[in-house]
Amino acid sequence: MGPEPETVTGAASSRGVLRRVMAGGGLNLMLRALTLGFRFGLSFYIVAFLGLEAAGIYGLAAGAVGVAPAAIGWGLNYFTAREVVGRTPDKVVALVKSRLFVTLVSLTLGSLGLAAFGLATGNFTDPIFLLILVLLWLETIALDLYLPLIGLELATQANVIVFVRSAVWVPVIIVLGIYVPALRTLEALFVAWIVCHLLSLVLMGFFLRRWPVMAELNAPIDRNWIAARLRQSWYIYFSDLGIVGLAFLDRYIVNWILGIGATGVYTFYWSIANALQTMMQTAVVQLALPRLLKSFREPTLDNWQRALRGEIVKTGILATSLAAAIFVAVEIVIRFDPGGRFPHYTGLLALMMIAAVARAGSDLLNTTITSTGRDRYYAITNVAGVAMTLGFGIFFISEFGLIGSGLSALVTATLLVIARAAYVRRVYRLEVAQRQAATAK
DSSP, X not given: OOOOHHHHTGGGOOHHHHHHXXXXXXXXXXXXXXXXXXXXXXXXXXXXXXXXXHHHHHHHHHXXXXXXXXXXXXXXXXXXXXXXTTOOHHHHHHHHHHHHHHHHHHHHHHHHHHHHHHHHHSOSOSXXXXXXXXXXHHHHHHHHHHHXXXXXXXXXXXXXXXXXHHTTHHHHHHHHHHHOGGXXXXXXXXXXXXXXXXXXXXXXXXXXXXXXXXXXXXXXXXHHHHHHHHHHOHHHHHHXXXXXXXXXXXXXXXXXXXXXXXXXXXXXXXXXXXXXXXXXXXXXXXXXXXXXXXXXXXXSSHHHHHHHHHHHHHHHHHHHHHHHHHHHHHHXXXXXXXXXXXXXXXXXXXXXXXXXXXXXXXXXXXHHHXXXXXXXXXXXXXXXXXXXXXXXXXXXXXXXXXXXXXXXXXXXXXXXXXXXXXHHHHHHHHHHHHHHXXXXX
């Protein structure tokens, strides 16, 4: 139910990497669509067969799994994804090994810290927390391996691996849960997820079977590379935290103020709205970046301006149409469900769908900023988005209850659209003036 890895870590992908993501063709788009459909169906299964409390726990766990790679990633994947491009396999293995060293140290220290906190407070004693911790490890390591594959123009292999670890288990656990009541549990769901993570690692080993992986395992860790990149990566790190914070922070505020049942309701509707945002990322936003990059490098910005206007119109029409279709479809399913198993909050659904449309526009403008090379402002707005999510979330949810989460999402997305649009306009005027001045000389 969380965003796709290439969505929740946009700051970690360089421009060249994004161009290679799109090179995978129809198979990659089909895999993303299937993954989205399976995870969309999973949210309905959890609410219908496991209940709202289970949906809330799953939402918090999925949020933790989504946040962990950014929280302990230190912004290093931004450099790893870019620096593997053009390297020989032995050099790539050595570089990824150094990157994974940082990840494994961070995961170990973080796990020890959680264990100490759990022993001191009596929290995290339920066995389900061990399964979630295993998923945190696997998801973080998986992302560290995914991005280098994209940089090496192995997008199809990378997306097949993502499909196996993120989606293959979903229809299996749904069918088993429906027909075998004993497996209708979160524990069974998490175990299936873990098993497919392990299968994805086996599949990666098959894809890279001719690489000198074993031979390079004895290569020394490049501590100089680690130190140099950590000195450079701080703003990328905060940007990554901003991206995942925008996606997952609200559910923790809902849980803190309203409890686990309300978190289940929120997670259910969030998964529906997130489906729209993921579709827009795949169908429009990622496709727009190569065109915007290419036209921005031209002597004049005429083509860049035309391309941006076209993408804005496309995003507005497609996002609004999809939002309306999803809203109607979900309302029909919920209203005519004979068992009355799904929570019915029409106002919350409407607010979250409108917010998803605004976020689609905001994502496009973020991509536009990336095409201009203004990475610092890209990071600043991502961090600002987290601050707004926190402030608005606490205020609106405290004042208006669950509907306040929809208000918070809409206000935050709208303000980010306004801020990013104003900045893009400012950059355009500045670039035009600079290029005209350069031509006059």
